[in-house]
Amino acid sequence: MNYNKLTVYLFILLLAFVHGFVGFAYGQSGCEQADWDSPLEVDLNVRSSFSNIEKPKHYGTDYRAADGSNVRTVADGTIIEVGFDFKQGINRLGQMGKGWGRYVVIKHVDGSTTLYAHLVTKSTDHLSIGMPITKGAKIGEADSTGGVTGPHLHLEYAPNGKWKHKSSLRDPHPCLVGCPEPPVPLxxxxxxxxxxxxxxxxxxxxxxxxxxxxxxxxxxxxxxxxxxxxxxxxxxxxxxxxxxxxxxxxxxxxxxxxxxGKWGPQTFFYVYDYATYWQHFSDCTTCTFIRGDTSYIWWYCACDLGCPSSCFGSPLPTEPECLHISCKYHVAANTSQWVCP
Missing domain, CATH: 2.60.40.1080 (Immunoglobulin-like)
Structure with missing residues (x-):
């Protein structure tokens, strides 16, 4: 492989990694329109969100669940793991003990897997490896087994089925609530x-x-x-x-x-920027608004084809200079400040 081919190959790998990492970082799971059932029989209430960036990292979503409440599979699949996980040590919250406790892993028809943790130990006795299970069927009961402080359901999701690899895990919550892609502004x-x-x-x-x-x-x-x-x-x-x-x-x-409190005087200063669009202003326009603790005055300079210093030429190189112009706008900030007693 010559250097040029190697460079292209490494660049493609880098793009793939960055693309996957960005999607991962912002919690998009690729299943926002999935036909999943709720894993609980009550309204989902997030106790701790998925986070693979901010510490302490959390590779699943925790849902509030009363001790002994039913936990159900979100989609059709096959039982591939029923286990118990507990280790001595400090968990992500600085508490003694860590692990899933009683957990169940299901592989779904699309190859993805879901993991359900902190279940009542005996509540999974009816399950066996290789057993098919249908969407909405009871897996077990919520508990606080493992390294936790109270009963809840910990749910993990691996789109590629590699549930043991943290790098494969994605936020399962969008799969349940149907977050649109891209998200709607809040x-x-x-x-x-x-x-x-x-x-x-x-x-x-x-x-x-x-x-x-x-x-x-x-x-x-x-x-x-x-x-x-x-x-x-x-x-x-x-x-x-x-x-x-x-x-x-x-x-x-x-x-x-x-x-x-009341409005009081404050040192006057300017903030300069440029209009975000190209337009000829026939006269000066002013307005005042309040944001936070500051009163702002905005005004736009009048411009003409003479190209004063506050104006700039056309963005189109094929047009004559200054045929269309854009003015700087001036912001007089902190003309007055709210003073508390």
Missing amino acids: TIAGSEIITRNNTAQYTASGCPSNIIWSVSGSGATISSTGLLTVGSTACGSLTITATCPACGTSATQYVRVTDA
Whole structure:
């Protein structure tokens, strides 16, 4: 093999690796429209999401499940492993003991595998290697066997069937909830203002499963259902974030506490950038808006064919210079700042 062929070969391998890694990193599983059944008889509630990048790494999805609740297969297949796994040592959360406890592995008709872990030991006695099993059939019962702190179902998914290789594992949750590919943008609905000692409800659309809510800013909390509670010490702006673990999307909304603090002067400075499209502005346009703790003033310079210093030539080399022009826009930021008492 000459050097040119070797270079091309290595480049193709690198592209394949990067493509697979990016898909893996963002949790897309390639089965977002799969006809899977739920592994539980209750609504799926994610306790711990799949993560192969951020530490501590977690190569499956954990679902809340009451002790002894039924665990079912997500699709038709064949039992290829029934085992018990427990090791002495420190697990990913820094706790003593690690392992799946009682687990079952099923190979499906498309060659993929699913693994179900932390089951009641005796609940799998009816299973045997090579036994066919149909979608929705009971595998066992949820428990806390292995290195865990409480009962739940740990579900793993290997599209290529190599369930023992961590590099082959993908997030099973999109297979269950039908996350579209590409994901739909997540949006938040709710009030942009609130007063102290008050509550407000926020909702998010664009996620087929559980939303994770968080809020930054003093004196405020938000529940798992999106209920914002503002206490007596809140002031300024709050930032609400909604995250959809199944699709890897998130959205933010700014909320202002209106009955504490006031606008005060702040050092004036400019931020420069260019318009994202090519257009001739006949006059100057200004507007003011509030985002977070800052009041902004935007204006666009008037341009003409004389090419003032704030304008640039046509993006099309075949057209005369300055036939179409784009202006810099100026942002006067921090003209005033919200000051808390």
